[in-house]
Amino acid sequence: MEYDIKDIELADAGLERILWADRDMPVLASIRERFERERPLEGVRIGACLHVTTETANLVRTLVAGGAEVYLCASNPLSTQDDTAAALVKHYGVPVFAIKGEDTETYYNHVDAIIDAKPQITMDDGADVVGRIHESRPDALASIIGGTEETTTGVIRLEAMAKQEALKYPIVAVNEAKTKHFFDNRYGTGQSTLDGIVRLTNRLLAGRTFVVSGYGWCGKGLAMRAKGMGCNVVVCEIDPTAALEAHMDGFSVMPREEAAKIADIWVTVTGNLNVIDEPCYKNMKSGAIICNSGHFNSEINIPWLEEHATKKQELKPMVDEYTLEDGRTIVLLAEGRLVNLSGAEGHPASVMDMSFANQALCAEYMLAHAKDMKPDCYVVPEDIDNEIARVKLETLGVTIDTLTDEQIKYMNSWEMGTV
Structure with a gap:
């Protein structure tokens, strides 16, 4: 073999x-x-x-x-x-x-x-x-x-x-x-992503501004879990319905350039390309931690960091710090790959x-x-x-109700209306 x-x-x-x-x-x-x-x-x-x-x-x-x-x-x-x-x-x-x-x-x-x-x-x-x-x-x-x-x-x-x-x-x-996707993406990603971040950084999450890019099922689960850990959660979205849902779920919603100014920890879960990009890096405060929980590391424009950093230092395994020309630092986790599987057990x-x-x-x-x-x-x-x-x-050990014959008949008929 x-x-x-x-x-x-x-x-x-x-x-x-x-x-x-x-x-x-x-x-x-x-x-x-x-x-x-x-x-x-x-x-x-x-x-x-x-x-x-x-x-x-x-x-x-x-x-x-x-x-x-x-x-x-x-x-x-x-x-x-x-x-x-x-x-x-x-x-x-x-x-x-x-x-x-x-x-x-x-x-x-x-x-x-x-x-x-x-x-x-x-x-x-x-x-x-x-x-x-x-x-x-x-x-x-x-x-x-x-x-x-x-x-x-x-x-x-x-x-x-x-x-x-x-x-x-x-x-x-x-x-x-x-x-x-209702369970794996929401509850699995929500818990395992935070697990990966905490294992790699040992940072307290409570009180941090935690930015989530993408409010699909993975983003929903992650935002919910981050809020539960005491984070101030910000959501970045391109879909107006998803953004509205995030707003009504109690999260701050704003463009990525604005979120960059306040982000302590930023996670991408979009499945797209260059979600964290040059406009974000130029606004990002020093010491911000960025990572990805989408499938490919292309969600973060890592080549931009490599090109514009004056120094790159591995602080510990899978924790890399980039120093920019103006002296600000940005910390990238797990090479931008899935932080929940790279830094934890998935x-x-x-x-x-x-x-x-x-x-x-x-x-x-x-x-x-x-x-x-x-x-x-x-x-x-x-x-x-x-x-x-x-x-x-x-x-x-959970049991649920079943429809009665009367209810089945009602669901398959159209004659019964207001009584």
């Missing part, structure tokens, strides 16, 4: 952490039990480009239990947990190509290793495998029947491909499932339980239905979404 990881000797420690995460992933565990019985993915090759974390390891275990042959690489150069990668290789026999801190060349070599396996299903987080295949590895298309996509940034790329008729096979946008297992339940079930769905699907970006079928929510509630 070919693989490329940091150190196989880390495997036993990684196994312990994988099993610890598994305790808080009961939905995925229930799917794994069924997959072991039914083997719905028997003989299917899956090429997965995901964050190599303990939660991902439990997804991989589930896919393998279903009969799949899984090849895994990292979806970000800084998000790999090296002990998890080792455990997957040693204890589960999964070819893993991921090393925390790998350079860009190694990163794409690892992506190519996944593509070389000739996967039938791609499983992406950020659409780098899909992009690579379509741009420079069209030879892989012959074996692929479909794919899944985990995150907002990847869905944006795939929808652009579909719109331009460049996408060559169907992909289910797992990120669009209610049981994914989302808690309980929310990834639902996200990865979607991945597992959508792989099964894709195998059964891809032949009838045109190349496009699809939402998760509602019955899958609802079943995951139902099972999650059951594992939490």
Whole structure:
């Protein structure tokens, strides 16, 4: 078995952490039990480009239990947990190509290793495998029947491909499932981003001005959690409806150039390019901390900092201070990469339980239905979404109401009005 990881000797420690995460992933565990019985993915090759974390390891275990042959690489150069990668290789026999801190060349070599396996299903987080295949590895298309996509940034790329008729096979946008973005994006990103910032800086958050660029589900969760930690939260937005919602949720809303003047900590969660850019840097107060919790580090214009700084100093691992020509300093965390995975452990297992339940079930769905699907970006079928929510509630010991026959009849009629 070919693989490329940091150190196989880390495997036993990684196994312990994988099993610890598994305790808080009961939905995925229930799917794994069924997959072991039914083997719905028997003989299917899956090429997965995901964050190599303990939660991902439990997804991989589930896919393998279903009969799949899984090849895994990292979806970000800084998000790999090296002990998890080792455990997957040693204890589960999964070819893993991921090393925390790998350079860009190694990163794409690892992506190519996944593509070389000739996967039938791609499983992406950020659409780098899909992009690579379509741009420079069209030879892989012959074996692929479909794919899944985990995150907002990847869905944006795939929808652009579909719109331009460049996408060559169907992909289910797992990120669009209610049981994914309502929970993973909001509660997962909200908690794990603050976790990464605190671990890297050990700064007190209470009383700080905390700027959030982007008020989608990730931004909502982050703003809510920062407020709960005592921050004065400012939201920057381009969408008038999202900005209005942020305002009515009790947050200050202002343009980025104004926010730069008061920001103590600034986090981007937009999925766009150069969100923190030259106009921000010129207004930013000395000592401001900037970081990103979106998928790609392009949300922060790091080349501008590199070009205009008179000095760059690593204060501690993944904490870099740039001194500008006028003497002001700006602190960048985790090279502008996902601060929640680079500086901490990413989302808690309980929310990834639902996200990865979607991945597992959508792989099964894709195998059964891809032949009838045109190349496009699809939402998760509602019955899958609802079943995951139902099972999650059951594992939490929460029961809900059901409609009576009388109510069902009323909901399906039009005759009854004002009485």
